Amino acid sequence: MFxxxxxxxxxxxxxxxLSAANISNDECSKKGDNFIxxxxxxxxxKAYTGDTDESLNIIVHGSWKEGTNILGRYAPFAxxxxxxxxxxxxxxxLPGYSGSSTNNFPSLLNSKGIENLSSNKEYLAFVxxxxxxxxxxxxxxxxxxxxxxxxxxxxxxxxxxNNELVSNLLCAGGSFKKDKDGLIKATDVIDNISKDVxxxxxxxxxxxxxxxxxxxDFYNLAKEKGLNVELIKVEGAGxxxxxxxxxxxxxxxxxxxxx
Numbered sequence: 001m002f003x004x005x006x007x008x009x010x011x012x013x014x015x016x017x018l019s020a021a022n023i024s025n026d027e028c029s030k031k032g033d034n035f036i037x038x039x040x041x042x043x044x045x046k047a048y049t050g051d052t053d054e055s056l057n058i059i060v061h062g063s064w065k066e067g068t069n070i071l072g073r074y075a076p077f078a079x080x081x082x083x084x085x086x087x088x089x090x091x092x093x094l095p096g097y098s099g100s101s102t103n104n105f106p107s108l109l110n111s112k113g114i115e116n117l118s119s120n121k122e123y124l125a126f127v128x129x130x131x132x133x134x135x136x137x138x139x140x141x142x143x144x145x146x147x148x149x150x151x152x153x154x155x156x157x158x159x160x161x162n163n164e165l166v167s168n169l170l171c172a173g174g175s176f177k178k179d180k181d182g183l184i185k186a187t188d189v190i191d192n193i194s195k196d197v198x199x200x201x202x203x204x205x206x207x208x209x210x211x212x213x214x215x216x217d218f219y220n221l222a223k224e225k226g227l228n229v230e231l232i233k234v235e236g237a238g239x240x241x242x243x244x245x246x247x248x249x250x251x252x253x254x255x256x257x258x259x
Contacts, residue, residue, distance in 0.1 A: 022102070028101070034047075035099070037133075039125065039126030040126075041103050042100060043094070046074070046079075047088060047089070048082035048083075049088050050085060050088045050089065052087045055087045055141075055256065056089075056142070056144070057082070058092065058135075058143060058145055059081070059091040060148075060155060061097070061151050062108065062150040062151050063107075063108040063149060064107070064108070066096045066106060066107035070093045070094075071093050074091040080249075081252060085252065087256050088138055088140075092134070116183055118154050120183065131145065132165065141167075142167045144170065144256060146252060147169070147243070148172045148174075148243035149174060149239065152174030152243075155171055157186045157188075159186070159189075159197055163193060163194040167197060170252050171199065171202065173215075173239050174210060174214070174215065177218075190221065190222065195226055196228070198230075198258060199228060199229040201218065201232065202245075203216065203233060203234065203242075204238055204242050206236055206237060207239045210239060233247075
């Protein structure tokens with residue numbers, strides 16, 4: 001039933017454009033409790049409450065066509081994770097998705113504007129501020145960042161840019177090594193990642209977008225650096241929905257139980 005509801009949400013969300021252009025802080029505050037102003041962007045999110053104090057899950061999606069109703073896809077997943085972990089879980093819509101603004105940035109997947117946003121220092125600073133603002137709003141001290149694809153890559157990089165931002169990282173189908181000058185990826189800041197942060201790296205054996213070897217190589221490097229990292233293989237899984245597979249969900253539950 002849950003998988004069916006996810007599929008229906010995806011089919012609906014993939015064609016529905018709700019994103020707004022420029023929204024000021026004042027305008028954002030009037031849009032309701034499901035919006036937060038961070039990094040000069042008005043971000044829509046969905047939150048589902050758990051009973052565990054001071055802990056929080058934050059789900060960050062990857063690249064989709066601009067205007068995609070990403071929360072139509074990720075809200076059911078966030079609700080399920082909140083139920084299974086008993087931890088308040090927030091799914092965010094990055095700029096250009098659902099009702100989120102595009103004050104500074106287009107969507108992650110765009111044909112014009114800034115390229116390689118997930119490796120862009122200014123965009124990473126925005127995501128850092130977003131996570132910090134949500135963390136502050138929910139008065140959380142322990143944050144599990146759940147990222148897929150570009151969301152995964154950004155989460156891994158943020159561990160090195162701010163090693164007090166999150167306690168745990170579930171990273172599914174990411175890339176970790178930069179391919180152009182001027183960008184930044186996790187391998188560039190790996191020496192700054194705290195050994196106290198628990199990291200679960202997930203790859204699908206049939207993923208042809210983020211090839212398995214990318215994750216395996218980063219896992220080997222992280223182990224060499226003495227990081228607290230686990231490698232999770234999902235047999236037969238492709239890129240899509242990798243963060244929602246049973247092994248990924250089991251890892252999310254485990255990360256929360258270890259707090």
